[in-house]
Amino acid sequence: MAQAFTKAMARNIFYGGTGFFFLVLLALTFQTHQEWPELDNRQAINDVVTLGKQVWEDNNCVGCHSLLGEGAYFAPELGNVYLRFGESTDAIKGFIASRPVEGIPGRRSMPQFNLSEEELTAIAEFLKYVAGINTAGWPPNIKG
């Protein structure tokens, strides 16, 4: 680097640039909060969905599945599973409830989580709520 470019200048670029772009991030975050009511399907959130998210978290579902593309890539995407299962919460409940305890020989299998009827309903309603989030057209198709 040329001698004209001093350490003090580099330091000022660091502090100035970091401060400025952190403010940009805050401004964009503010704008994001403004637009969320139109996008995040918050009107669908109720006590059942809240319980559903708790069931989702308490069983570490994200340890195998992705949800809106985030999580693990060992098992199918679930952000649109409600749509993939023909908009049927019963189909989701039936699938989760019927997982074999000892798995399937040689193949990946979802564990049997022994969820109660209330929890099954809640997780299905949670996944229905997620399917209603505006994700800018992602995933590209129903396969997730």
Add this chain to the structure above:
Amino acid sequence: MKYESQKVAKLYFIAAIGLFVGQILFGLIMGMQYVVGDFLFPEIPFNVARMVHTNLLIVWLLFGFMGASYYLVPEEAETELFAPWLAYLMFWIFLAAGAATVLAYLLVPYATLAEVTMNHLLPTMGREFLEQPTITKIGIVIVVLAFLFNIGMTILKGRKTVVSLVLLMGLTGLAVFFLFAFYNPTNLVMDKYYWWWVVHLWVEGVWELILGAILAFILIKTTGVDREVIEKWLYIIIAMTLITGIVGMGHHYYWIGTPEFWQWWGSIFSALEPIPFFMMTVYAFNMVNRRRRNHPNKVAVLWALGTAVMAFLGAGVWGFLHTLAPVNYYTHGTQITAAHGHMAFYGAYVMIVLGMISYSMPLMRGRELCNSVRSQSLEMWSFWLMTISMVFITLFLTAAGILQVYLQRFSDNPMDFMVVQDKIALFYWLREITGLIFLIGLIVYIASFFIGQDEPEATVEPLK
């Protein structure tokens, strides 16, 4: 080693390496489950193995960062550590909490763990990388605050250098942004949005300051290049890191229920994120070429150059591959992400910690400057075994990812997720075999601490 209290780092590094072994073993278990689906089922389901794999990575890197700080800061500040006893105390608390958490993952169902740790009081569990029980998270905060206090007080009472200041800023950021782990609204979009303030602002933000500071320290010590020059580079690199990386967080905000303007902000800024990594590569080689001395610890220099190159490839190039919104539309949440994650973490963070260990461990074990030729050449073998394995793991996962994207999302007749997984199994097998070679590299690495220890130190021709 100039100050007695620097020795605190030794314990931290030993723990880091031990947990690293655990991380790799669970990585191999997961890799096996990718191809033999019922491997260890239902005793160790995939989600448990993954939690152990990723959490051990985070914890051992934190041990590494802490050890590096305890070694580096007294030397930079030219004073003993403020409170060595606190560093020892926090070490045992952190290790006990970490071990208890990992054992709990393995021994009880996750839902039971959530229940007994009363997750419902302040639900923070069950989110990727933040799976730790809330009580463990609080423990992490306490340990990190005590550590920051210790490091901060040491810097305050001693010489204040740019290296230790940048390190302190990185560590403070680490502590501050971790607090977002405690924010978990039911609104999934808001949950995800602020989850990234921990994950992205850590690994693509403040952790890079820590990386930069440690690398600068190693380069100052091994090349003898004027501190002023290195500090100028450090400032400009971390400036570019945060100028691109803060708004670059937008590349996580394309498809999670966030406004579409993020596709522009995220694409443009994150496309620039490779620049600081490229600069880091140029700088590391430049400093070594302009060295004023030949340092006999050649393997430490190798790690320093290696981390610069591999961070550029893994974080920079492999990140850029899928960071533009129109590309990410197809690659989001596929093996492409996994490929990038593996090489980026290895290149940027694993290698810098191993580099710091490589530089400082011989000194803490009573050597004057470095290990014997025998130990060093063994460690160089481990460097190449692990690094080349990681390159191939990344290439195989990238191949798997490209096929996955095509078969599942791009072709005229998209297939189901599980059908596609079967079709790309060959690449998962190759990844697993390469993972075994990585493990061999790690075993050689550990062997290098024991073999050749009774031989004299390596020497080197003075620079003409």
